Amino acid sequence: MCRFIETILVKNNKLENIDYHNFRLNKSRYDFFNLSDILKIENEISVPDELNKNKIYRCRIIYSDVIESYEFIPYIKKEIKTLQLVICNTIEYNYKYKNRSCIELLKKDIDADDILILKNGLITDTSIANIVFRKNDDWFTPRIPLLKGTQRAKLIDDGKIKPIDIAVKDIHAFDAFTTINALRPFCEMESLSCDFINM
Numbered sequence: 001m002c003r004f005i006e007t008i009l010v011k012n013n014k015l016e017n018i019d020y021h022n023f024r025l026n027k028s029r030y031d032f033f034n035l036s037d038i039l040k041i042e043n044e045i046s047v048p049d050e051l052n053k054n055k056i057y058r059c060r061i062i063y064s065d066v067i068e069s070y071e072f073i074p075y076i077k078k079e080i081k082t083l084q085l086v087i088c089n090t091i092e093y094n095y096k097y098k099n100r101s102c103i104e105l106l107k108k109d110i111d112a113d114d115i116l117i118l119k120n121g122l123i124t125d126t127s128i129a130n131i132v133f134r135k136n137d138d139w140f141t142p143r144i145p146l147l148k149g150t151q152r153a154k155l156i157d158d159g160k161i162k163p164i165d166i167a168v169k170d171i172h173a174f175d176a177f178t179t180i181n182a183l184r185p186f187c188e189m190e191s192l193s194c195d196f197i198n199m
Contacts, residue, residue: 003064003098004028006041009183010057010072013047017182020150025063028095033065045070058183062098080126080179083197084112085168089120093146103127103146112198114179117146123166129179132161134191136175140164151180160186171197 006025009016022041029035044067051057051072061070086106093103106115107127114126125131125145130152132141141152143163155161176191 001064002032002095003062003068005096005098006059006061006063007182008041008059008061009075009185010047010051010059012053013049013051015042015047015059017150017154018042020153021182023153024096024148024150025061029063029065031095035065039067041067048072056183075183077184078113078128080113080129081192081196082112083114083116083126084110085118085197085199086110086115087118091117091119091146094148096147116197118168119144119146121167123168123171126179129181129184131177131179132186133166133171133174133194134176134178134188135173138162139186139188140166140174142166149180150182151185155180155186168199 006021008021018041025041026038029039041061045061056075057072058075059070059072062068088106091102106117114128116126116131117124122144123131123142125147130141130145130149132139139161141161141163143165145152156163171194174194177194178187178191180186
């Protein structure tokens with residue numbers, strides 16, 4: 001049976017961006033198990049009162065047709081300053097599978113903090129995050145990512161980033177890049193020069 005993961009930012013003892021996590025969880029349940037009932041994560045799990053409200057946690061949920069387990073882990077942000085471009089035209093990660101071996105294999109023997117995956121000639125994602133690029137004062141993200149992240153979805157809905165096709169030749173037309181996921185909110189101040197992407 002396929003198993004999936006949702007990783008949710010917990011801040012001030014609150015599950016952040018929960019509507020987008022609920023949407024993805026229920027879409028996976030419908031697509032794989034033909035279940036049309038709607039689960040609401042906030043009704044299925046509870047944030048422990050003893051969590052330190054001054055700290056950030058990640059809630060890691062494992063589910064199939066039902067939520068099987070969840071845990072709260074203090075969040076330590078992984079620094080990503082350099083990316084190594086890797087090509088893989090066969091990779092499929094449209095759902096947030098628990099099994100990430102297809103991605104982990106691409107990270108072997110790299111000389112960078114993370115990878116940037118090129119598929120069918122277009123930039124997709126890093127191994128743990130969606131990527132956004134800045135041009136002047138506008139921000140763009142790959143139109144076809146490996147995984148449609150919850151933070152990415154919210155930023156698109158809010159009009160803060162725009163999805164477009166991005167080829168390798170386009171990278172240096174941008175001023176900077178940054179990475180986003182559920183635990184890495186969009187922060188323009190954390191952007192890096194595209195020179196830190198190793199071709």
